[in-house]
Amino acid sequence: MKRNSWQDYQKQIADDHYYYARSCIRQNFFPGSERAFIDILTRDLGKDLLDDPKHSSCTGIGYHSDIVPLETIMTVVARQFSLMNEVGYENFVTSCITSFGIYTEILATWQEFPETEERTREYLRKATGREFTKPASLAHTSDIVFHFRDDIAARAKRRLVNAATGEPLRVVEHIGCHYAKIFPKSGIGGSEFPYVLAGMVESWGGECVDYPERRHCCGFGFRNYLVQANRGYSIANSHKKLESMAPYKPDFIVANCPGCAMFLDKWQYTIAEMEGTTYGENGHGIPVLTYEEMAGLVLGYDPWELGMQMHQVDVEPLLDKMGVEYDPAAKYLGRNGKFIGKPDTAAVNCGQSELLYDIKE
Amino acid sequence: MKKAIVIGGGPAGMQTALQLARRGVEPVIVERENALGGKLRNWHRLFPTFTPATDVLAELRRRVDEKGIEVHLSTEVESFTAKSVKLSDGRTMPCDAVVVTTGFTLFDARIKEEYGYGIYDNVVTSTDLERMFNEGRVVKADGSQPRRIAFLHCVGSRDEKVCQQHCSRVCCVTGVKQAIETKQLLPEADVFNFYMDIRMFGPGYEELYREAQQQYGIHFVRGRISEAAATHDGRIRIKAEDTLTGRPLRMSVDLLVLLIGMRANDTNAAFAAGAGLTRAASGFLQPENLFLDSVRSGVEGIFYAGAVTAPKTVGETVNEAIAAADAAAEYLSKN
Incomplete structure (x- = not known):
């Protein structure tokens, strides 16, 4: 692009x-x-x-x-x-x-x-x-991480590339509306072709995906979600984006807004449960990352230390693709080693449940 | 013989110089580009008659040559008064009067970022399309023929967000003309024009608009396009609201043509400051009086012709040039 x-x-x-x-x-x-x-x-x-x-x-x-x-x-x-x-x-x-x-x-x-x-x-x-x-x-x-993207690249333990093929990972970058849509000059790259996340992705070896509904709201939109009667509108917006990006087969989504990362992640579960539709590889979801998680993976942080077990859509396929080493059994162990609970298996997820060390059992 | 310097060698400048010569004044044309003709050089045919632009341009150039009018090409003006013109190379040309015919600047479509001009290869401007007409083919960036084409009116006109509140006037009929020419080249293509108003103010324009709909089957949709994005198969996805049906609309097209407006030259501010001229809120130079003295600047010895004061058609520009030259000649006869 x-x-x-x-x-x-x-x-x-x-x-x-x-x-x-x-x-x-x-x-x-x-x-x-x-x-x-x-x-x-x-x-x-x-x-x-x-x-x-x-x-x-x-x-x-x-x-x-x-x-x-x-x-x-x-x-x-x-x-x-x-x-x-x-x-x-x-x-x-x-x-x-x-x-x-x-x-x-x-x-x-x-x-x-x-x-x-x-x-x-x-x-x-x-x-x-x-x-x-x-x-x-x-x-x-995210501006700060963008500012230091080259310093992070210089310290990178891993890159945003498919470890098996060497191909750049395909990334959907999504910017929160309040980052630049209100004041375009307040955001790196403005509101139409923002560069704050794209700059990180490109510096760290990935490539961004441009898809027709790239600019569309994630679906949070405050009242779309805060007013319960409007939640159908919230999920309809997320659905529109996911439908639009799916043909490009993104390896993951990265967002710089709490609401965007949350809703693009969680609504995938809901859509899968409601309609049986999933948008990622092998019938599962598309992992959704924050930019700190993306930077953390590049810098060699442990995914569970980054809190990636809290995602609705499992991140393991992405970790495997990037060649990230992780302990599947430690996924649901907190910082103090205490079991933090495990979600039920869902269509949108793809964790290798047989490898999980479930303390409850 | 009194000397008048005509700043700008487009249709207004050439016609002004010709009329000055007829009135016994020595005209000198100073043109920034390396050829006479201005924006007309890049145009294919003129509305509403589809007259080749070269017919008008070649005739004006021929007359300028025939009269032996002094022309300075590739010469940029830095500032001027009624008595002298300072060039950017440091030279100063003395004179007895100045006629400003510097025209307009085409709106840079990249500023309307939501349409993706300069980013998506199949988003082009009306100027780009004229170049395609001159090449005798309308094609996508990959050389293939477009099957569906959308024109968007008012790009950089009547738009407060880009500080261009004025109407550029000629884009509506240009959109109709270009849609017809496109259909003539590509009869099988679907052509859509997205507009907020259709302003058919000139002779034959309304008839052309009707012909576009009835004879050529061109679709006119009242609604602005909100954004353009690339699709997976390399087309352009546009979103708009059809304000007549009150429904949002989403459509994929092969080519999106942005009908770019006419904006005031950046040089107008410096010219105005240097010569004590007045600028309108739009940035165009403000005539002394819109009714009785539309070619006078309000400063003795400085006159205007053409689109330097507001967007105009070629015909209006050429006619106004005669009025400006007459006013300058009258002034010189008394001073």
Whole structure:
């Protein structure tokens, strides 16, 4: 795929000293990914990152559900910046795409309507006695990984290639809507031909798949899912994307949004159960990775340490294809070696169940 | 003899120079490109009569040659006043008046990223299609014949998102003309035009629009295309909303033609600043008065002709050039 427009969309990404704001939902969806980001940055790349326990939710989901008013979320965001100021950092990095969209939107609103920034300062002062300065740079964690993609490639233990054939793996990259669709210039490559994930894939040996519904929403869309009556619409969107990408036989999907990775993964199970349709090889699902998991695999991390056992669609076929060594028996053992439970066998899955060491049995 | 420098050697510039010469003024054409003709050089046939563009161009060039008008090709203007024109090579040409006929810039379709121009080989512009007409064949990038072709109107026109709020006027009828020419070359092909309005303002245009539908079976769909993407078999998948039926629409085509608009030249800002001229919100140069002095700039000794003030047809441009030359000649006779 030609991508000659992405270089028009560049932004400043700090080289070091990051103030890290975690996501509310990723802790549950992909509990290993945020940990992996910290490990990759600090352990592999030797960067300074502060994982501050004082910061709170940005309240983005509440905001997009019309529960949290604009003034409130602006004040919450101002508090996050104040916390960052307190510890002497100025490069704000957020793990969640919704949060990234929120921070981008609020900074742009303050820029465009300075009176809203003044009001926010007053609210924050009244509520907490705090003051704040705006960050020198704002980035999503996928921007940071993109920024260091060549450093990661230089340290790679494995590449995104089929170990048996040497062929590049075929990757569907999916960008969260709030990464660049609201403010195209806030994302690497803009919103139409984003390059943030594609750049990682290409640097690490894979090739991206362009398919007709590439730009389509994953199906999360907040109200599509949060309002139970709308969930049919949510799955219909995921279904449309999966149908569109299937003929290209992707080896895996990678996303930079908590919702996208979650829904493209979990709805595959639902579609398989409802219709008996699966989209991956051998009648199973297409594995869905976060970019931290993708980077972690490239850097030689253990897949279970990355939390990949939490996926709905089993990742073993991809691991085998990449030549990743792993212990099948350790899949459902937590960090402390305790059995964490095992899902029932499903059509979309393909784990070699006879090899699994099931403590319950 | 008084000297007037005509900046721009397209149809407006050539006709202005010819009329100045007729009125006893010495015209000098300064043209940035290495040939006279402007955008017309790349066009195949002109609406609504399908007149070959070369007929108009060759005749204007012949008359310019015949009159022995002084022409400076490959010469770029940096700034000007009514009394002198400064060239980018540092030279200065003195004069008694200036007529600005620098025309327009074609909208860069890559800016509308959602249509994939420059990324998908079978997404082309109306200018690319004229080149194909000149080559006598409309083909896909692999040389095969397209079976289904979609034209999209208003690419870079009437679009606030790309800061082009104005209507480029000529694209509607160009879309109709090009659809007919495509059907003439490929009678078996299905041709669709996606539009938001069809503005058939000129003589014979509405008739051409009707002919396209009745005689050539060209489909007109009122709706904008939202995005284009490649399909597995190398076609282009487009999404649109048919606003007459109120239904979303998805279609695969072999060729997507973007009817690109006319935007103001980037040089207009520097020209305006240097000579004290006024620019309209669209970026085009603003005439002194749209009704009685549409060829006057508002600055003594500087005149406009053609699409430098707004999108115009070739016919309108050539006629306006006569008015501009007359106004300049009248000014020179008094000063």
